[in-house]
Amino acid sequence: MIVAGAGSGKTKVLTTRIIHLMAAHQVDAFNILALTFTNKAAREMKERVERILGSGEARNLYIGTFHSVFARILRFEADKIGYPKHFTIYDTDDAKSVVKAVINDLNLDDKHYKPNIVYNRISSAKNALIGPEEYRNDYALQQEDIRANRPAIGQIYDQYVKRCFRNGAMDFDDLLLKFYELLRQVPECLSRYQQKFRYILIDEYQDTNPAQYEIIKLLGAMHENVCVVGDDAQSIYSFRGATIQNILQFQKDYDNVKVVKLEQNYRSTQSILEVANEVIRNNKGQIEKVLFTENPEGEKIRLVRTMTDNDEGKFVADSIQEQKLRHHFANKDFAILYRTNAQSRAFEESLRRMGIPYTIYGGISFYQRKEIKDMVAYLRFTVNPRDEEALKRIINYPVRGIGKTTLDKLLLLSNEKDCSTWDILLNVREHGFRAGTLTALEDFVTMIRSFASMLEKSNAYDLAFHVGKQTGLVKELFNDKSTEGMQRYENIQELLNSIKEWTESPDNDEGELVDKSLGAYLQQITLLTDADEKDVDADTVKLMTIHAAKGLEFSCVFAAGLEELLFPNAMAINTREELEEERRLFYVVITRAKQKLWITYANTRYRFGQLVQNEPSRFLDEIPESYLDRSFAGTKTTPTRHSSKWSTNYEPRPQQRTTSEKLSYMAPKPPVARVVEHKPSEGFTPSDMTELEVGHRVEHQKFGYGEVIKLEGSAHNPVATVQFEHNGEKKIMLNYARLRIVKS
């Protein structure tokens, strides 16, 4: 077990170990299994090994995420657990849709039984290796459901599992669960993979769940060459079923465990690292370690409060602009990291306004777009006609006269006979549909059959192209000349291109032949994420959640939205365990920064279209004052003593806020410098700022009258220095503040 602090070179250790095994101990690449947290990490690791060994052997390594590696094996062994070789992998949307269908079939109210909640419960159960039967016999789980007034979840779970099986589909959790079952139920599989994987390496071990734990235990039992790398301080995936116990208990789980600690950080400045250490010290129950660095001390951490979430966005965009000009940073040196995806909007807007290129991670991935899902649904259904979710998408798209009534009837029949909807369709004459409907249904069946007959003769690309043409789907999108319609058409073309590229990419040179069937293609795209599709090296500012930023590093980091109820999030402040995980999340965001770190928070922000007020995050109290620079933004105020406790009563803000005040940045503790009050003149209207020149006399809504003495900044962010009559010299950012040019 390698306990590796943030920035201590975890991934390098894993890569080096693989190389060492192969080069110095002549271990065959086919006997090494390396499990990573993301597809991207897997790809990078493979490339690094290949670059150093240069023998082409790297491609024979089993490197990937738990999900992708197990999916690959399951496809091979599917028949042994009763699944079709080309089983479909359901993403969360598909899975929730099945849950919803089951809820409706059981005549339960989907207002009470929200598919989202039910699905999450099922998912947690699966991650803990609890099947439907055990679920219904588990007293604690039953009590929880009864208390939440959802006693039928066990029943839904049971039906859900049966429905997925009938559809020939596995959800994400099944990829772990079914693999586990395979090992448990089929002895020859267990021994085959135990023998094959003589060396097992696992990255980010602190974020593994019980299902993953048991699988590793089984696979590793024969050789006990299990090497895990992790950092308990960065365990942030408990919502996905991860248990920090896996890493805390590792020493008890295996004989002869050797623990290696990596405590030197090569990433961050001393200031950043010390702040991180101070914060994480507040957690109990950790593996003891002291992170240090030989890097320079660096700058203090800038703590900035703004009035609103939009101001926060503007502040960050301005700061990026300023840093770029002053210190020649590139766009890609910056990351804006936040707790929830919904926070991205304000940053997007301000970056766009300033003309700073950016990339958002964690939105919907390419493969989740409607038009892509529609096209993919045809391909899925061709490969696996039991896939009811795919059928529901395509049976009447493009429109072919098979409406809701007909579809409902088909679904009902398949439930009654407990067979797939496809089986009903194959004998559709027996079920008394009207003549017109019958023709439409039979035409549909004929079409799908013609696609299926191509599966063996054609490659994935030719088939996909044919499907797009034959169904009229491509034509339908082509005819839509709206901006969105053209975009959708381009997306379909892009999909076809990517299938082509995939089809033509080279095979494995020895050993296994890479499977180039459509089925194999479909399987891997379901497991791709947003992050896998985007180019990390592009010169853009990166926006993502802290979870998504795990394992990454940036020269300059903005940790945004440090507010109570947002971070720590309201959903995670009810138990010590939850709160400690939020703190680890804070630790993660701090340690993403190499050189400069900003921490920002807003007094008010919009939620569901409503303005809410937030207090500063309790985590801010945990940073010693000496590491902080609070005087940083906007108004020049001297920092004052920091009261060790933020008031629990909300400190009311000034009664009426003028526009300029609302848009100004504030130093956190002492709010704003006192200004001499000014009442805007009657009918105050801001002038066109492009006409502003040095020497103009202007009126500001709050600061009053003054004279422009300097113009600077860029075209995107012009700044005027104004000498006010009663309020001294101020720098006014013309994008935000509004000035009236006074006729003289």
Next chain:
DNA sequence: CGCAAAGCTTATCTG
């Protein structure tokens, strides 16, 4: 069956 309007929900994190 298709469309438009109204109504309702959402937003903690993800392979």
Next chain:
DNA sequence: AAGCTTTGCG
């Protein structure tokens, strides 16, 4: 505020 679902009508 925005996206998705339901409802109502032609």
